[in-house]
Amino acid sequence: MKILVCISHVPDTTSKINFTNEDTEFDTNGVQYVINPNDEFGLTRAMYFKEKQGASVTVVNVGGAETEPTLRKALAIGADDAIRVNVAATDGFAVAKELAQVVKNGGYDLVIAGKESLDYNGGMVPGMLANFTDFNFVNSCINLEVDGNSAKATREIDGGKETIATSLPLVVGSQKGLVEESELRIPNMRGIMMARKKPLQVVDPAGEVNQTKAVKFEKPLPKSAVKLVDAENLDQLIDLLHNEAKVI
Numbered sequence: 001m002k003i004l005v006c007i008s009h010v011p012d013t014t015s016k017i018n019f020t021n022e023d024t025e026f027d028t029n030g031v032q033y034v035i036n037p038n039d040e041f042g043l044t045r046a047m048y049f050k051e052k053q054g055a056s057v058t059v060v061n062v063g064g065a066e067t068e069p070t071l072r073k074a075l076a077i078g079a080d081d082a083i084r085v086n087v088a089a090t091d092g093f094a095v096a097k098e099l100a101q102v103v104k105n106g107g108y109d110l111v112i113a114g115k116e117s118l119d120y121n122g123g124m125v126p127g128m129l130a131n132f133t134d135f136n137f138v139n140s141c142i143n144l145e146v147d148g149n150s151a152k153a154t155r156e157i158d159g160g161k162e163t164i165a166t167s168l169p170l171v172v173g174s175q176k177g178l179v180e181e182s183e184l185r186i187p188n189m190r191g192i193m194m195a196r197k198k199p200l201q202v203v204d205p206a207g208e209v210n211q212t213k214a215v216k217f218e219k220p221l222p223k224s225a226v227k228l229v230d231a232e233n234l235d236q237l238i239d240l241l242h243n244e245a246k247v248i
Helices: 037-053 065-077 092-106 125-133 189-195 234-243
Strands: 002-006 009-011 033-035 056-062 081-085 110-114 136-147 150-157 160-167 170-174 200-203
Touching: 002 037, 002 092, 002 125, 009 065, 033 037, 033 065, 037 056, 037 065, 037 110, 037 136, 037 170, 056 065, 056 092, 065 081, 065 189, 065 200, 081 092, 092 110, 092 125, 110 125, 125 136, 125 170, 136 160, 150 170
Parallel strands: 002 056, 002 110, 056 081, 081 200, 110 170, 136 170
Antiparallel strands: 009 033, 136 150, 150 160
16 A cells, blocks of 8 residues: 655744735744644554554655755655645645645555644645545544455544445544544654655646635734723622623
């Protein structure tokens, strides 16, 4: 089984976010980047299939040279090789198109992509990728088993869970729950040294045209100060809830 794991290069959630060029571009100064958490769950599940079923695992990223340390981390975790599509990832449609080209060229059986990246939260790429490749698709996946060409997946739905029987080739939108957080792997020294020797192929983009453009970014307004109301002053509490919070 050949597995392709899509890796997004995203800011660490503890990073302080700012924008430049009249709030039209993300300011990368001083920002630490990591593997997108939803992708990390998927990568860990792919490593299970590698170890238990002898699957090969390739990681892929659409982005510039600055994303290669993130790909190298995925290699250090245990992926066999990496591919970087040499174009900025600024539009979900274009990213899905570029990934679809990689899938078709590589003959992969299973594609695991985080259901959304934690920077733009578009949530578009896995579904569009499945459409472009004509693969079966399971989103919001929290469990995945593969036996030959058959697969059983569990996904989150409103109010519960749904278990689906499907077949390969398959695109999975992974998220927290696909593996336990305790199973996530930290690269050790041996893995880091081996990652330096593993192949990282840079491929030219297919040249897909972006369908969307960021016009402006805006940070949430700062939270207002907390107002404390005496437990005996019910009239003041009602007045604040009605006239300021406007919740009653």
